[in-house]
Amino acid sequence: MADAKTVLRYREILKPFKPDRGDLLGALHAIQHEFGYVPADAVREVARQLRMPEATVFGTLSFYAEFRTTPPPANTIMWCSGPACRLKGGDLIRLALETTLGIGMEGETPDREIGLHLGQCNGTCDCAPQIWFNGRVVGPLQVADAIELARALLAGERDIAKIVPHAVH
């Protein structure tokens, strides 16, 4: 259970959101924006604020790909699943990242330092094939670049411009 201070913080964040006007997604985004995920005990507060069953809130939370119910890893590699990337070897980049990091899509390393997340095309296709590292586009990448990137991240390097300078703008 969340401590009283956290509950008060949830309520403060949720104050602008009102029942019956389509505010649920906004409320969940606001919680996730601050905490990095939507904690289970925030579900209760959202339900109370918007006067709806907790099951409705949880049902919505679990429907969408971009809501998290667990804290995010320290660093996230979001892999672009889009068609322009796939045509240029994006699928092999996924394979290389998963193999080198030893984790699957939506997984994270045991030390919670690096996680893999499936991303959707947002039209930055001039950089295809690409990933996002902590929200920033990195591309175009060769498969070999992705392997070097994953190896360096496992070794503790975080300045990815040092690893794949041609793909970081």
Add this chain to the structure above:
Amino acid sequence: MSTYTEIRNQANAAWQAVQNPARPLVRVGISTCGIAKGADKTCEQLRELVAARGLEIDVGITGCIGLCYEEPTVTVTLPGGTIVLYGRVFPAAAEAFLEAIAAGAYANDFTIATLKGRLPDVPPIEKHIFWRHQVRRLMAVCGVIDPENIDEAIAAYGAYAGLNRALTLSQEQIIKIVSDSGLWGRGGAAFPTGRKWDFLRVARRTPKFIVCNADEGDPGAFVNRTLMEGDPHPILEGMAIAGLATGAEIGYIYIRDEYPLAVKRVQHAVRQAEERGVLGQNIMGSGRSFEVRVVRGAGSYVCGEETGLISSIQDSRGMPRIKPPFPANAGLWGLPTNVNNVETLANVPWILRNGADLYRAVGTQRNPGTKMFSLSGHIQRVGVLEVPFGVPLRAILTENGGGWPEGRHLKAIQPGGPLGGIMPAEGLDVPLEPDPFRKYGVLMGSGGFIPFDETACIVDMCAYFIWFCEDESCGRCTTCHNGSARLTEILRRIQAGGGRPGDIDLMRLIIAALPWSNCVHGQATPTCVSNMLTHFRDELMTHITERRCPAQVCRGLIRYEVVPERAADAAPAAAICPTGAIKARADGGYEIDQALCIKCRACKERAPEAIRVVDAFAGGAKPIAQPETLRAPAAAPRIAAPAAGD
């Protein structure tokens, strides 16, 4: 409350300083695609350098002009009003660029064209290859004005003048103008907009809602994002006009989660429009009201289906529901609602400002006006353009887009998102209109074109599109969520070398079942597989009967080998191999342990001469015998029960 004339006069005063600045005005194209290539860092650098050196230059922002392949793009407005466009001003080049501008060297290594006015040694943009065929109505000021300043939109082309005119018209008059223009919905269904509005107008219950669908979920389509980030006001104005025409006073714009900058720009635009009194209560003193609420999605493709989008807004999972009732009768909270696409709504102010006749001056009789398209995939120039309907697809792909990578040829074109299907290369000469695409069993769709060259494998791309449909199925209909899952399984099995002759019938069975799904997501899921059976049957059969992938993409059908005579050069390949499959031999050469190889291609990238790709089943493996039924395909798809244990 100010009248429109007062609002415009105020905007014009601010616009003068932008249009004819006292000193050069440098604007960086800050858009999602620009930022991906460092435009935000370029902008920051320029600001810092200008401040540090006390240069007589101003730095600001604009949106994407559509030349994504030239990003980061920068415009410079010179005293006198000439505007010059520059490209590839990467952060590392910002200093060199600024020095050239400060020295008055406006024609330099970064120069693309003049957007306005003339300059020696600089061609006008009209001569630029990416400008060919373009008629920019919606994109007229994208990449030129500051999208975060409403005054520029008002002064530059008269944003909200269409709304101002609509305030003087009756509902029927507005709908007549929109109907006369021939405008139809740009989201993919191509339904006449005026008629759709009329359904809402005559609905009795209130309140009514206008919903703008900005959930541009088709991967490879980014025209709506370009508009929202480059010039958001016509979208809001179009919503307000739709509200006046139908009696709705509340609008929702639902923007996908992947577009945070578009969310920010649209929210900002709504605030500014309310401050100016062109949205909100008592619009321009007319006594009429229209409020816009911005909803940010959270990652779900099926929310782009109108009833899924409605479900998503009204506090729930984005599950599409059965139609009828149609949203015009029972939409948001069961009340009358219209859902219109971003581009549809953005056309409306133009029509109100210029009239239906002028709108029809470009395009074709059945499809008047313009359409925005985005180009990506195997194409030289990634970007966004706006052309009249009827221009040949070939023109925009080979001229504007520059065609396929050098030395390659076109194999197929994916026109309308994962549900739109895959068109064979013969379709290249279709005019850009919905009907000609249907002849190939594909949809023109919402605006993303993705050419495939011969390095693409159609089986692999189908496996991708069908996986996407499975992953994004809401889960309500068994036909959809299970049908797409079964298709994915079959396609992946074929890719892994386990294709069976009976798979064709099995796929036909699923193709016949999916249209019984409730919404268009399930109904259109098998489009690409149908296209493959019709247009790419040989390639599919080669995968199944010869267990060979002609494009050498499907990993179960290929093997990586060390070229024996170049084995000594394989050291970089061994170093990059993520599984340690490439092992040094006693004689100084290398060999690949096939049990460890995951076929990721990294070795070939690092040692292209020393590594080769071969067909896994070449020579030794015996092709599967082809049964009689498959040699002569049945005239009509045969719906057979799948073999037991399949």
